[in-house]
Amino acid sequence: MNSGTGTATDTSDRLKAAIAELAGVQSLLVAGELDPRILTDFRDAVNRVRNTAWAAYQYTESKITGEDSRSIMSIVAGERIRAAYQLCQAIQDDLETTDVHLQAGQLIQLHAATKSLTDKLSDVVRELK
Secondary structure, eight states: OOOOOOHHHHHHHHHHHHHHHHHHHHHHHHOOOOOOOHHHHHHEEEOOOOHHHHHOOOHHHHHEEEETHHHHHHHHHHHHHHHHHHHHHHHHHHOOOOOOOOOOHHEEEEHHHHHHHHHHHHHHHHHHH
């Protein structure tokens, strides 16, 4: 990956393409009837991108002004926790429905990741008490 202007240009080009794609998606959303679960997933994804874009902007501004960026990084971490909570709720719903067929390998990987996260969360929560 190039550094400097090349990377900024690549990012700008990708963001412009994403904006155009979202305009097309907006038209689809207005025009059609869609599965409510898909709409919820899409809305959550857009919300995560919106929050991440805001945090990236704030982080960039803090670097320009020389302000401490730790509070912004805490906000980003909080957003990840909120998103993880929502994903966990959606996965629980998926596990309870017969409409969704999940692959064993994915479930095993998810189980290992959530066990590791639960262990770490237990340590952190214990320290908070």
